[in-house]
Amino acid sequence: MAELPRGGNPPQPPAVSAGLYRTVRLIRRFEQRAIEMVRSGVIPGGIHPYIGEEAIAAGVCAALRADDVITSTHRGHGHVLAKGADPVRVLAELAGRETGLNSGRGGSMHAADVSAGIYGANAIVGASAAIACGAAWSHRRAGHDRVAVTFFGDGAVNQGVLLEALNLASLRRLPVLFVCENNQFATSMRVRDTTSGTITGRAGAFGIPAQTIDGMDAETVLAAASRAVARARAGGGPAFLECLTYRFEPHHTWEYTVRPRYRTDEEVAAGSARDPVEIQAARVPEAVRSRIDEEIEELLDRARLFAEASPEPDPSGALDYLYAGGLRGRGGTA
Amino acid sequence: MPNLSYVRALNRALSAEMERDPAVCVFGEDIGIAVSNVTTGLLKRFGPERVIDMPISEQAFTSFATGAAIAGSRPVVEFQIPALLFLVFEQIANQAHKFSLMTGGQVKVPVTYLLPSSGSRVGWAGQHSDHPYSLFAHVGVKTVVPATPTDAYGLLVSAIRDDDPVIVFGPAGAVARRENVDFDALAPVPLGVARVHRPGTDVTVVAVGHLVHDALAVADELAGTVSVEVFDPRTLYPFDWAALAASLERTGRLVVVDDSNRTCGIGGEILATAAEEMHLIAPPKRVTRPDGAVLPFARELDLALQPARGQLRAAIETVAKGR
Numbered sequence: 001m002a003e004l005p006r007g008g009n010p011p012q013p014p015a016v017s018a019g020l021y022r023t024v025r026l027i028r029r030f031e032q033r034a035i036e037m038v039r040s041g042v043i044p045g046g047i048h049p050y051i052g053e054e055a056i057a058a059g060v061c062a063a064l065r066a067d068d069v070i071t072s073t074h075r076g077h078g079h080v081l082a083k084g085a086d087p088v089r090v091l092a093e094l095a096g097r098e099t100g101l102n103s104g105r106g107g108s109m110h111a112a113d114v115s116a117g118i119y120g121a122n123a124i125v126g127a128s129a130a131i132a133c134g135a136a137w138s139h140r141r142a143g144h145d146r147v148a149v150t151f152f153g154d155g156a157v158n159q160g161v162l163l164e165a166l167n168l169a170s171l172r173r174l175p176v177l178f179v180c181e182n183n184q185f186a187t188s189m190r191v192r193d194t195t196s197g198t199i200t201g202r203a204g205a206f207g208i209p210a211q212t213i214d215g216m217d218a219e220t221v222l223a224a225a226s227r228a229v230a231r232a233r234a235g236g237g238p239a240f241l242e243c244l245t246y247r248f249e250p251h252h253t254w255e256y257t258v259r260p261r262y263r264t265d266e267e268v269a270a271g272s273a274r275d276p277v278e279i280q281a282a283r284v285p286e287a288v289r290s291r292i293d294e295e296i297e298e299l300l301d302r303a304r305l306f307a308e309a310s311p312e313p314d315p316s317g318a319l320d321y322l323y324a325g326g327l328r329g330r331g332g333t334a
Numbered sequence: 335m336p337n338l339s340y341v342r343a344l345n346r347a348l349s350a351e352m353e354r355d356p357a358v359c360v361f362g363e364d365i366g367i368a369v370s371n372v373t374t375g376l377l378k379r380f381g382p383e384r385v386i387d388m389p390i391s392e393q394a395f396t397s398f399a400t401g402a403a404i405a406g407s408r409p410v411v412e413f414q415i416p417a418l419l420f421l422v423f424e425q426i427a428n429q430a431h432k433f434s435l436m437t438g439g440q441v442k443v444p445v446t447y448l449l450p451s452s453g454s455r456v457g458w459a460g461q462h463s464d465h466p467y468s469l470f471a472h473v474g475v476k477t478v479v480p481a482t483p484t485d486a487y488g489l490l491v492s493a494i495r496d497d498d499p500v501i502v503f504g505p506a507g508a509v510a511r512r513e514n515v516d517f518d519a520l521a522p523v524p525l526g527v528a529r530v531h532r533p534g535t536d537v538t539v540v541a542v543g544h545l546v547h548d549a550l551a552v553a554d555e556l557a558g559t560v561s562v563e564v565f566d567p568r569t570l571y572p573f574d575w576a577a578l579a580a581s582l583e584r585t586g587r588l589v590v591v592d593d594s595n596r597t598c599g600i601g602g603e604i605l606a607t608a609a610e611e612m613h614l615i616a617p618p619k620r621v622t623r624p625d626g627a628v629l630p631f632a633r634e635l636d637l638a639l640q641p642a643r644g645q646l647r648a649a650i651e652t653v654a655k656g657r
Contacts (some may be wrong), residue, residue, distance in 0.1 A: 069405075103438030110436040119404055120437060127429060130394040134401025134409075141359075141383060142406060161425075164394030171389065322435045322474070324442035324497035327572055329474065 004209040004239055005227045009220050014284075016062070020218040021280045022292045023058035026299075027078040028277050030087055031249075033300050034077070034094055038253045042308060043094045047108045050078035052248035055276035056181050057082035059221025060149055060241075063229045069117040069135055070149045071128035074109045075181075076121030079151050084116040091303040097310035104313045105321060117146075125186075126152055126159030129178065133165050136174045147232050149177045155186025157199050163206075166240075170206040175232040177225065178203065178240040181215065183247040184271070188262035203240035215243025216276045219283070246271035336512035343483035344372045344450060344504060346520065347490035348410060352380050355408060358494055359384040361395050362412030370414050370450040392418050396425035396447075403443045404433065408494060411445060416452040416464045416503075427473045430499045446493040447501040453544065453593055454629055455506045456636050463629040463636065467503045467542070468594040471571035471603075476500040476525055478569045481546035483513045485568055488523025496525060505593070507544030528574035530581065534563035537587040537650050540578065540604055541566060545591045545641060552647045560654045570600050578604070579612045586615035587656070589649045591641050596622040616656030619649040 012020070031051045037043045050057070053075070061070070061082035072079040077094075081087055085101055093100025094108050101111050112120040119135055122128035132150035139146040156162050157180060169176045186194055203210035214220045221243060228239035248268065250256065263271075281289055319328065338346075352358045360373060366387045368374040377385040388395040392413070399409040413419065419426070426447065433441045453465035470477045476498055480486040486504060493500035531546060532553055539562055541549035546566045553562035565581050567573055582588060588608050592601030601620035608614055621641045629636050 071401075101438070102436065102440070105438040106436045112437040112440055114404075114437070114440045119401070120433065120441070122429075124424065124428065127397065127424070130397035130425075131401035131404070131429070133394070134398035134403070134407075135405040136401075137398065138402040138405035138407040148401075161393040161397065164389075164391035165398075167389060167391060168394050168398060319435075321437075321439035323476075324434045324439070324444075327476075327498070329572060330575075 004211050005231065007223060007227060009223050012219050012222070017219065017280070017283045018288050018292065020058050020062060020222065021284045021289060022296070023062070023082050024054040024218055024277045024280050025292060026087065026296050027054040027057060027081050029296050029300055030081060030091070031077060033304065034091065035249070035253060037095065037304070043108070044096055045107060046253035047077070047094065048075040048252050049249040050075050052272060052276070053181055053183055053215065053245045054078055055218035055221055055280070056179065056215045056243045056245060059218040060177070060179055060225045062222050063225035064147065064149065067117060067144070068147045068149065069119050069132070070151065071119050071132040072121035072151050073128070073153060074121065074123045075153070076111055077108070080111045080113065080118055080121065083118050085111065085113040085118055087299060088303040088306050092307040092310050095307040095310070096312065097307055098313045099306070099310040103321070126156035126162035128152070129162045129165035130168065133169050133174050133176055136176045137172060140175060145175070145233050147175045147177060147229050149179055151179045151181060153186065154180060154182040154184065154191050154195065154199065155189070156180070157202055158194060163202065166203060166206045166208060169238040170208050173235070173237040176238045177228050177232060178208070178238065180240065180242045181245055182242055183245045185247060185251070187251045188260060199242045200240065208238050208240050210240035210242065212242040212244060215245035216274045216279060218276060218280050248272045336514040338483045338515045339512045340483045340486050340504065340509045341371045341450065343487040344448070344490055345374055347487045348373065348376060349379065351491055351494045352376065352384065357406060357408045358410065359386065359402070359407055360410045360412065361386045361388050361399055363388055363390060363414065365412055370412065372412060372448070372450045392422050393425055396422040397429055399445045400425065400430045400433070400443055403445045404441050408444045409446070410448055410494060412448045412450065414451065415462055416449055416466060417461045419449070419466050426470070426475060426499065426501070431473060431475050434498065442497045443499050444497050445499045446490070447499070448490070448504070449502065450504045451506045451509055452503040453506045454636055454640055456633055457631065459631040460628045465503065465505065465593045467570055468598065468600045470501050471600055472598065474571065476569070477503070477571045478525060479503045479505060479543040480568060481508055481543055481566050483511060484515055484520065485523055485529070487520050489525070489568060491522040492525050495522070500525070503543065505543035508547065511547070523568065526569045526572040526574055528577040529566045529568055530563060531566055532562065532564040534561040534585065536561040536585055537589060537654050538563045538565050538581045538585045539646070539650065540588070540590045542570065542592050542600065545593060548643050548646060549591060552643050552650065555647065556650060560650060562650060575607060578608065582608060582612045582614065586613050587653045588614060588618035589646070589653050590618070590620040591646050592620060592622045593641055594622055595627050596625045616653055619653050621645045621649050
């Protein structure tokens with residue numbers, strides 16, 4: 001089987017390190033503020049916080065071109081922000097406002113920005129991998145060298161359609177990067193209780209080169225993703241990265257009220273000991289960091305104000321966009 | 335022998351659209367050798383990058399089509415077995431169908447799902463004999479069930495050109511039909527427009543798919559006693575309610591013959607809508623498969639659960655006398 005090109009973790013130029021720091025910090029602060037807005041009721045329905053996993057989105061998306069595409073998951077804010085969606089409009093989307101990324105029709109689990117190559121976050125585990133494969137195929141057929149990345153969690157590796165997608169990608173040598181964010185838990189279920197064999201072994205079974213990497217280090221992720229993306233772009237076919245990480249926060253914000261016990265406080269503390277934001281911060285001079293931090297707070301202040309000031313959608317538009325061709329079915333009272 | 339078969343009509347529509355629009359491509363199982371005869375010649379003419387034989391991974395290749403469509407292709411996905419739609423219900427109802435709304439209109443998913451032989455083929459038993467068009471109409475996927483070769487051609491062309499997912503059910507009971515047509519006159523048939531095959535004044539019979547031909551036969555049998563209007567919706571979603579209302583203005587009496595299981599079949603929706611909004615002078619009736627039907631294997635048992643001409647005739651006679 002083909003091997004993914006190996007390589008160390010070359011020191012990145014200062015601008016790249018600072019850029020990665022900016023992304024992980026933006027995601028962290030965005031999520032912390034979004035949790036506050038869930039608690040205050042501005043964001044309905046809750047969110048799946050990405051806190052602890054920021055290095056993966058930051059590193060992978062830094063390896064991509066603007067015209068490359070991604071598909072994402074229910075825990076998708078990090079991917080969407082890292083791929084270049086406007087945080088102001090993402091937050092407005094979470095708040096269900098007409099000014100949101102999806103005009104308030106998608107929310108946390110379906111954020112999409114086609115103009116930024118974000119072909120949608122998907123709320124069914126493992127469902128977007130085959131969509132990414134089809135998109136990669138279509139772009140290639142149109143003569144482009146665009147790469148598609150599909151993000152998914154460890155829970156998705158036992159979902160049949162994802163395994164089928166691995167086969168299709170390998171069979172047709174598609175420019176797709178499969179990124180497994182192994183945060184150790186499928187909601188409450190530990191990997192060891194759900195997953196026989198190994199995660200990378202699944203890719204290997206289909207002849208797809210795979211690597212397990214430290215998903216807490218954005219520069220490690222960037223280096224590995226860059227190699228896999230370059231290979232895919234050059235026609236080398238799909239690759240698979242298992243990124244080891246840890247979810248610092250609950251599966252979903254409903255856990256703050258329900259308090260299910262599937263891991264101890266000690267375990268969470270141990271799992272959170274290596275923090276992707278701190279790891280990246282250590283590579284960036286303090287003066288640069290302070291400026292980035294301030295800029296992010298200013299941006300997120302503006303985002304919150306914008307979301308809160310934005311109009312809620314008019315209920316008469318609840319069926320807008322249902323059909324691309326504009327079809328209107330009958331109403332519920334005809 | 336008439337020159338256009340139903341299967342050939344689907345084939346001509348596919349070829350014509352692939353010729354017209356390079357974005358159109360076809361995915362399915364055994365389509366290279368054209369097991370269903372619908373894709374005959376396409377691989378040779380358009381090549382393996384546009385006619386893709388897929389592994390037996392229906393869920394993946396259905397969502398592959400969604401991704402390809404989002405990225406600018408116009409895939410047609412062929413399924414040879416109607417029950418495969420249960421396997422890919424997630425990929426159609428929960429993915430392809432929902433993308434436009436969920437993305438606030440950023441994305442369109444112009445995929446056509448083509449079932450060249452849906453419903454009972456008699457003797458194919460429990461897992462190969464469903465005709466699940468009502469499920470898709472319920473979900474809101476554009477759903478067409480052509481009864482004739484001409485309509486099969488015209489509706490498939492319109493489905494491929496449509497910017498939303500469309501599912502095309504070729505009924506097993508209609509695929510053997512042939513028509514004499516002028517090939518140059520074959521044209522798109524717009525979605526959502528019904529067709530009256532036979533005008534009548536006493537009872538409107540709404541017949542879905544191959545049952546149009548049974549309805550026409552029964553109307554012939556009853557000619558002289560009951561004047562039957564045979565109404566073919568052609569598209570089940572969106573349904574041509576205006577045309578049905580116009581027909582009922584003339585007849586005031588309604589029978590629906592629908593090859594769905596009775597509960598929540600499209601026949602129930604048609605009766606309910608007519609009762610709520612349209613001119614009826616007698617209680618309507620429907621002829622369907624029984625509740626929760628699973629078609630048994632033996633020929634007699636399979637046929638016992640499908641809507642039959644005798645049942646339709648009895649329903650028409652009852653409704654014609656009703657008041």
